[in-house]
Amino acid sequence: MYLLIPGRHQLLTQFQFEYIQRLLQNGLQNEKDVFGKPTGITKKIEAVLFAVTSANHSNTRRNPLPFYLRAITIEAFGNALSAPTYMYGIDDVGQVPNFAAYTLKRIHHDSEGLFQCTPENTVVICSTPVLNMYHDLGFTILPAELKDMATWQHHTPMPWDVVEQIAKSDQWQTDPYVQTHMHPAAFNVWQKYKRGEKVQMLFRDAMISSDGDLTETRDxxxxxxxxxxxxxxxxxxxxxxxxxxxxxxxxxxxxxxxxxxxxxxxxxxxxxxxxxxxxxxxxxxxxxxxxxxxxxxxxxxxxxxxxxxxxxxxxxxxxxxxxxxxxxxxxxxxxxxxxxxxxxxxxxxxxxxxxxxxxxVGPDNKDRIVHLWLNDSDGDNTDPFKVYADKQEFAAYISGLSTYARFLRFARDFRHKEGYVLKYSTTTINKKNYVITSLHDAMEFLSRKDYTDNWQSEMHETFCFWDFSEWKTHLQTAGFTIHPSSKAFTNEWIVNNRWKGKAALFTTKNGIPEPLDYPVTTMFLIGVKA
Incomplete structure (x- = not known):
């Protein structure tokens, strides 16, 4: 009989050790499963198997430890148990409903056929909703820390609870909570390889998601x-x-x-x-x-x-x-x-x-008010505010809007979650329609209007917050000398391929629109440390 323990195993606890050791010493016959029923299993436990999920992930809040450090911990942890311990890395494959079946196949493959886990020869130890996948395959599930399946309450701290305590503890090595619950095998690895300090840095980083990305909407x-x-x-x-x-x-x-x-x-x-x-x-x-x-x-x-x-x-x-x-x-x-x-x-x-x-880079004089002509005959104007769940359908929809309709959608979406409000009005002069807005907001739209494949991600980004002189000033404040080859310029490819015939900028004199050159789009800024 085998014990299978699936999980990310970033940290192992003293409770886990005592729980597994008790099973090895006393057997499974009188143990109750997650539904409160005795297992009645009389077979002897011959091995403990750790399925280490997200083995290909590291250096993120969700997975701060690389697989090799988790393996070192499990090896030391297993050496103190009274049955052989094996570990197998299971790569993350996204949200799939049959992940439990995938895990079992990986163990069979990676063990070169040594372990073929079935409900007849394996009991799963799991105290998170993951247990449902194994239960659906017919496995007996032991609850470990789990107190109540209805509420997912636990009667003792979970390993991740200890990780979170380390993340907020100034002196995690001497923290009583950590010392009480963290198994020595995990403590030694975390201390030796300075994982506590790494976790604290990762948890402080508000810019990065738990899986280590700036944005979760980028394709x-x-x-x-x-x-x-x-x-x-x-x-x-x-x-x-x-x-x-x-x-x-x-x-x-x-x-x-x-x-x-x-x-x-x-x-x-x-x-x-x-x-x-x-x-x-x-x-x-x-x-x-x-x-x-x-x-x-x-x-x-x-x-x-x-x-x-x-x-x-x-x-x-x-x-x-x-x-x-x-x-x-x-x-x-x-x-x-x-x-x-x-x-x-x-x-x-x-x-x-x-x-x-x-x-x-942002344009010079970016706060000036301009008249922006936008082509309203190069696409659909019916409804610029449709919602699509499918990314490809949404990208096709945005691509099909006219330049004017796309601006209307942009004005609503642009940094909306960040609380930004793009202010604009419209007017008609000599039977020609214009949007009246700041040069800053006009250029935010023009710089992003064709990024339809990644529209939702791009709506979080701002391009024009500093003009070139402001950029240089901030580098000089930090100590840099600005190399004379530094420059801001207008990308002519963008002008010729994305703007001409689609959008034009104007100022007004005596109520009459006068054309403005397209502003700068890009900078090379070379800072030299003297």
């Missing part, structure tokens, strides 16, 4: 394709400013910029460090490295958040590169987060080092 298949498509252009724009040596790319996405830099003969002796906060993108970077896609072997990736602290040693970097990142910090974090990010980059650079920041 990463679309996002990755967009990043790869423009990587060569971005590298060409920034290559001349790169200082050889230690080169870091923060927000490296799937490593496309680093991949191109590795081919640059001038940088052949350099070390490259890619920093990516998104777990999904970080995994892709590691896969690319394993596939041998980087010409330079000295390429290292880390999943870290560069806002909450330094990601490189102080005064250690010759070049730091960021692209399309800094506006996301303002969008998903706060102004203080962005200012701290700027200061962190200055602190990490060695004297003479450069921070090359390529990003969107």
């Amino acid at each position: 990463y298949n679309v996002y990755v394709r967009q990043m790869d498509d423009i990587a060569e252009m971005k590298y060409h724009d920034t290559a001349q400013f790169i200082q050889p040596g230690r080169i870091g790319d923060i927000g490296c996405a799937v490593g496309s910029w680093i991949k191109l830099a590795c081919k640059d003969e001038r940088l052949r002796e350099s070390d490259f460090y890619g920093i990516e906060v998104s777990r999904y993108l970080y995994v892709l970077c590691q896969q690319r490295k394993e596939n041998g896609e980087f010409a330079n072997p000295f390429v290292f990736f880390s999943q870290k958040n560069a806002v909450t602290g330094l990601v490189f040693e102080p005064n250690s970097m010759n070049t730091i590169h960021t692209s399309s990142l800094t506006h996301e910090i303002e969008s998903y974090g706060s102004r203080n987060d962005l200012l701290q990010f700027i200061q962190n980059r200055y602190d990490e650079l060695a004297p003479g080092g450069v921070w090359v920041n390529r990003d969107v």
Whole structure:
């Protein structure tokens, strides 16, 4: 007979040890299942199996420990039990109704047929709603910490309760609650590998979701394709400013910029460090490295958040590169987060080092009121406020709206959850319709109007909060000297392919509209540490 314990197993408790050891010593016959019925099982327990779920996830609030540290803990924990212990990593496969069946198949496969768990030879220990999946397969379920299935109350702390206590405890190693409930095998690993400090950092980080992403609405298949498509252009724009040596790319996405830099003969002796906060993108970077896609072997990736602290040693970097990142910090974090990010980059650079920041930028005189002409005959105007549950249907719907109708939808959706109100009115001059709004809000719309595949995610982001002079001032405040090649410019491809014939800007003189040039869209901002 086997005991199967599925779970993420970020931490093991003293209760878990005593519970399992009691089962091993006393047997299962008199134990009651989650429904209060004696199991009546007389067979001897021959092995304890830990199914470690989310084994491919780490460095997030939900999964702070990588699989190897969880395995070390379980091995030490199992060595003190009176039956052999085995562990098997189960990768996250999303929300699937047959995850229990998938777990059992993985154990059978990974154990090379040693364990084929069935309701006849295995009892499952589980005290969370996951138990329902195993019950549906016919398994006997032992409750462990579970007190009441109707309310999901527990009679003793769950492992995650201890994790949360560590996250908020200033001195977690001596915290009485932690000492009482945490098993020594887990405590030793958490202390040795400084997991307590890591968890506290992850839980403090309000920008990142529990699974390690900035936003939960982004379609990463679309996002990755967009990043790869423009990587060569971005590298060409920034290559001349790169200082050889230690080169870091923060927000490296799937490593496309680093991949191109590795081919640059001038940088052949350099070390490259890619920093990516998104777990999904970080995994892709590691896969690319394993596939041998980087010409330079000295390429290292880390999943870290560069806002909450330094990601490189102080005064250690010759070049730091960021692209399309800094506006996301303002969008998903706060102004203080962005200012701290700027200061962190200055602190990490060695004297003479450069921070090359390529990003969107707001227009000069962004608060001026303008007249915005929008094409209302290039799509549907029937109902710009429809709701779709399916992302692809919604993207097709947004793409089918006229430019004018898309503005109406944008005005309602743009940073609505953040409390922003886009103010506008309409007017007609010489039988031509205009939207009257600030240049700032007009450019927020024009910069985002064609991002229909990721509309819901893009509605959280702001591009135009600082103009170029404001950006330079904030870098200088942090200590940077601004390289003379820094500039803000209008992306002519965007003008020719997305704006002409779709939208035009005007000011008015004596009530008559006068055309305005399209404002700047993009900046290269190179900060030098003297």
